[in-house]
Amino acid sequence: MNYILPHTWSGSIQTVTIGATKQEGGTRSVSYEIGGDTDLPFMNRSGKKPLLAYEICDDTAIWPQVVRDAMPKGISDPASWAAYGEKTLKPDCIRLNLTSTRKPNSSDFASISATVQSVLAATTLPLIIEGSADPAVDSEVYIRCGEAGQGERLVLGTAEADRYRSVAAAAMAYDHIIIAQTPIDVNLAKQLNILLRETGIPDNRIIIDPYTGALGYGFEYTYSTMERIRFAALKGDDDLAMPMISAPADSLTVKEIRESDSPSEIAVSWERATAVASAIAGAAILVVRHPGTVLPLRTAIDALWEGSRREVSDGA
Amino acid sequence: MALKPLEIYKLLPKKNCKECGEQTCLSFAMKLAQGKADPASCPYLDSEAKAALSSQTGAPIAKITIGMGSRMITIGEETVFYRHDKTFYHEPAIIYRVVDTAPAEEITALAARIREEKITRIGIDLQVNGLAVDLGSGSLKQSVTAVTTANEGGDIPLVLQSEDPEILKACLAVCGNYNPLICAATEHNYRELCDLAKKYDAPLVVRAPDVEKIGALSKECMGLGIKKIVLDITGADSGEYLSRATLVRSLALTRTAPELGFPILLDCSGSVPDNIVTGIVKFASVLITPQLPVAEMTTALVLRQNIYTDPQKPIQMTPGLYRIGDPGPDSPVFMTVNFSLTFFTLQGYLEAARVPCFLLIVETEGMSVLTSVAAGKLNESVVAEWITKTSLADEVNEKKLIIPGYASPLSGRIEDATGWKVVVGPRDAADIGRFLTEEWK
Numbered sequence: 001m002n003y004i005l006p007h008t009w010s011g012s013i014q015t016v017t018i019g020a021t022k023q024e025g026g027t028r029s030v031s032y033e034i035g036g037d038t039d040l041p042f043m044n045r046s047g048k049k050p051l052l053a054y055e056i057c058d059d060t061a062i063w064p065q066v067v068r069d070a071m072p073k074g075i076s077d078p079a080s081w082a083a084y085g086e087k088t089l090k091p092d093c094i095r096l097n098l099t100s101t102r103k104p105n106s107s108d109f110a111s112i113s114a115t116v117q118s119v120l121a122a123t124t125l126p127l128i129i130e131g132s133a134d135p136a137v138d139s140e141v142y143i144r145c146g147e148a149g150q151g152e153r154l155v156l157g158t159a160e161a162d163r164y165r166s167v168a169a170a171a172m173a174y175d176h177i178i179i180a181q182t183p184i185d186v187n188l189a190k191q192l193n194i195l196l197r198e199t200g201i202p203d204n205r206i207i208i209d210p211y212t213g214a215l216g217y218g219f220e221y222t223y224s225t226m227e228r229i230r231f232a233a234l235k236g237d238d239d240l241a242m243p244m245i246s247a248p249a250d251s252l253t254v255k256e257i258r259e260s261d262s263p264s265e266i267a268v269s270w271e272r273a274t275a276v277a278s279a280i281a282g283a284a285i286l287v288v289r290h291p292g293t294v295l296p297l298r299t300a301i302d303a304l305w306e307g308s309r310r311e312v313s314d315g316a
Numbered sequence: 317m318a319l320k321p322l323e324i325y326k327l328l329p330k331k332n333c334k335e336c337g338e339q340t341c342l343s344f345a346m347k348l349a350q351g352k353a354d355p356a357s358c359p360y361l362d363s364e365a366k367a368a369l370s371s372q373t374g375a376p377i378a379k380i381t382i383g384m385g386s387r388m389i390t391i392g393e394e395t396v397f398y399r400h401d402k403t404f405y406h407e408p409a410i411i412y413r414v415v416d417t418a419p420a421e422e423i424t425a426l427a428a429r430i431r432e433e434k435i436t437r438i439g440i441d442l443q444v445n446g447l448a449v450d451l452g453s454g455s456l457k458q459s460v461t462a463v464t465t466a467n468e469g470g471d472i473p474l475v476l477q478s479e480d481p482e483i484l485k486a487c488l489a490v491c492g493n494y495n496p497l498i499c500a501a502t503e504h505n506y507r508e509l510c511d512l513a514k515k516y517d518a519p520l521v522v523r524a525p526d527v528e529k530i531g532a533l534s535k536e537c538m539g540l541g542i543k544k545i546v547l548d549i550t551g552a553d554s555g556e557y558l559s560r561a562t563l564v565r566s567l568a569l570t571r572t573a574p575e576l577g578f579p580i581l582l583d584c585s586g587s588v589p590d591n592i593v594t595g596i597v598k599f600a601s602v603l604i605t606p607q608l609p610v611a612e613m614t615t616a617l618v619l620r621q622n623i624y625t626d627p628q629k630p631i632q633m634t635p636g637l638y639r640i641g642d643p644g645p646d647s648p649v650f651m652t653v654n655f656s657l658t659f660f661t662l663q664g665y666l667e668a669a670r671v672p673c674f675l676l677i678v679e680t681e682g683m684s685v686l687t688s689v690a691a692g693k694l695n696e697s698v699v700a701e702w703i704t705k706t707s708l709a710d711e712v713n714e715k716k717l718i719i720p721g722y723a724s725p726l727s728g729r730i731e732d733a734t735g736w737k738v739v740v741g742p743r744d745a746a747d748i749g750r751f752l753t754e755e756w757k
């Protein structure tokens with residue numbers, strides 16, 4: 001008997017291109033097309049392999065302690081941090097989190113432009129930028145980012161239901177991609193995509209961030225929401241057919257890590273497992289912060305998609 | 317394809333005699349359709365109807381147990397593809413593997429680790445479930461000694477890993493009455509192994525190079541009267557496993573291939589720990605792994621707990637007045653929501669602060685602080701209601717309530733609605749110790 005999967009799909013995931021090479025008007029060494037999948041994630045080795053982004057920031061004050069402790073010595077600015085990341089960890093992209101904008105009354109917009117430019121100069125990989133979280137400064141911050149990265153097809157985040165206009169405007173004006181984040185809910189994700197579309201953003205410039213709750217503290221909701229978004233897309237719902245991004249940053253500040261004797265070990269394990277599970281649920285971009293997570297996560301993703309089998313010593 | 321309640325009803329005797337335990341034949345039909353009843357409960361079914369119903373009702377994935385006593389593992393009985401469709405019922409068993417050439421002390425120590433090691437989250441103990449003995453030494457004596465050591469105490473569920481009927485026979489003579497999982501039948505040995513499985517009424521793993529062959533072998537074993545089957549669909553890597561598991565689960569749930577309606581085994585010895593994550597989120601019921609470092613073990617246990625939580629109802633506390641330590645009329649009163657995770661996180665920090673106190677839990681339908689504030693489930697009237705219901709005012713001298721930092725927008729309204737003085741506590745429960753020493757009183 002020949003077994004055949006009892007379901008077929010009518011929809012597929014929207015393709016989105018991130019980064020721009022010289023030929024494409026940017027300066028990146030590579031650009032990626034994500035999305036395009038026509039089946040459940042990894043089914044019969046179909047679809048695209050998720051991209052791995054290593055995340056850095058411009059002010060480590062609010063960065064998880066366990067990540068700060070694991071930072072290589074001698075890195076004092078985002079540019080050298082990004083360069084280190086690219087060379088040593090070999091991710092597919094860099095995400096720059098503009099944590100400096102989270103300070104009360106932050107207004108040093110000139111240095112935002114400078115930071116973005118310096119990071120672009122220090123790396124050859126496509127850049128994702130996580131901008132401000134405050135409507136009061138959003139507009140300035142996103143315009144600076146958009147401008148500094150003109151031609152590079154940045155991924156700009158984050159649009160939320162009550163503050164999406166500034167980031168949408170910057171993405172439109174400078175031809176960038178936008179991340180649409182909603183708190184773990186299919187319907188809210190759908191609504192926000194519709195709102196963004198109304199501002200003129202085409203579907204192939206939107207990436208859904210369904211919000212990644214911490215493992216042990218809400219991750220199960222995220223996991224199911226991602227599965228539902230993917231399922232809806234395959235069933236033909238165009239409003240949910242954009243590729244997804246998952247950033248398990250919340251998983252790095254949980255009690256289990258804070259109270260552990262070997263926090264780094266558990267942080268890597270926690271972050272990696274969350275990212276792998278998100279990939280299986282459908283995430284096209286996985287963002288991680290702990291430098292120790294990148295390589296094992298790469299191995300895990302390869303085992304899901306490329307069929308490379310990792311040799312492990314038998315712990316028994 | 318699954319039968320609808322009315323189609324089932326047509327096959328029933330329509331006596332409405334209640335002997336099946338249901339009020340009517342129709343309600344029995346409904347239960348059958350949901351996989352929640354056994355056709356054998358109706359004594360009046362003719363054999364034709366019985367055969368038709370047995371293949372079309374009951375859980376689409378068989379329920380199987382491994383081991384005995386308090387640590388017995390129950391797997392299978394799953395009814396959905398996505399956890400959001402309803403819920404996943406039986407968590408995958410995580411089984412540590414040991415080779416039979418390992419020194420006896422090592423085997424004993426590993427069994428002890430499985431017996432004793434646990435992490436407690438939201439009031440629930442999470443543990444690794446059993447021990448797999450890889451009988452690969454080729455020496456009968458060695459294998460039997462190892463299994464005897466592993467089975468000391470008889471409490472830890474065992475998996476016997478060998479394809480050699482002679483070795484399995486000898487080892488089952490030692491532990492067969494403890495319901496071990498026999499692992500595995502192949503196209504070469506399945507007749508002998510089916511005999512052994514029947515003799516001890518033990519569950520049997522079937523193993524073959526691809527899903528078609530696994531199905532064919534499973535059918536053969538079913539034909540020999542075996543009902544407790546586990547399918548080893550491991551494959552070369554997590555990607556192949558994922559595709560196979562998706563296929564098997566889909567065909568089982570749609571009852572397209574009854575020979576695949578059994579729990580799945582994933583051997584993670586080849587690709588730890590990525591495979592563990594894949595197995596936990598995608599349909600594995602038995603995960604065989606090398607002994608895990610504490611960090612990896614904790615991650616696996618917590619991920620498993622997350623994925624197997626019922627999505628329709630978060631684990632909740634009963635609202636009411638709780639006491640930490642032995643509080644008196646001058647002790648502080650804290651307020652929080654009835655989400656278990658919130659309660660247990662908070663409780664840990666309150667206990668660590670070593671200040672006896674009251675903890676008022678109000679009904680927020682199992683939502684966390686921020687979520688229930690955002691959803692309007694935590695509000696001044698709920699707080700007022702539970703202050704009254706618990707007669708909180710009779711417990712303390714001063715009407716003063718410490719609320720979570722994240723609930724600070726509600727402080728004024730709570731004061732107005734309750735007449736209690738509200739103190740806004742820290743956002744993070746980890747700061748409660750500091751708050752009590754520095755800011756309280």
Ligand code: B12
Nearest residue numbers: 183185213218652658683684685686687691719720741745
């Ligand atoms: C999982 C989750 C959900 C789950 C629900 C989980 C649950 N059972 O509550 C789901 C998916 C259902 C959900 C839904 C919603 N959510 Co929600 N959710 C989360 C998430 C990821 C984690 C929440 C959690 O479990 N925290 C863990 C528990 C232990 O935290 P806690 O209860 O707050 O307890 C801590 C402290 O408050 C403190 N504490 C607790 N009690 C007390 C008492 C005292 C006295 C003191 C001093 C301290 C203290 O100690 C604990 C440990 O530090 C958060 C994001 C985040 N990072 O927090 C968003 C989040 C809370 N959700 C949010 C929103 C907006 C929603 C929705 C309104 C969206 C929607 N879908 O419509 C809905 C509301 C529900 C509804 N309408 O039905 C927002 C809230 C925004 C805001 N600032 O108000 C958040 C912050 C996400 C975001 N960034 O946008 N959510």
Ligand code: SF4
Nearest residue numbers: 332333334336341358
């Ligand atoms: S035992 Fe059989 S005949 Fe009697 S009520 Fe139940 S289904 Fe009907």
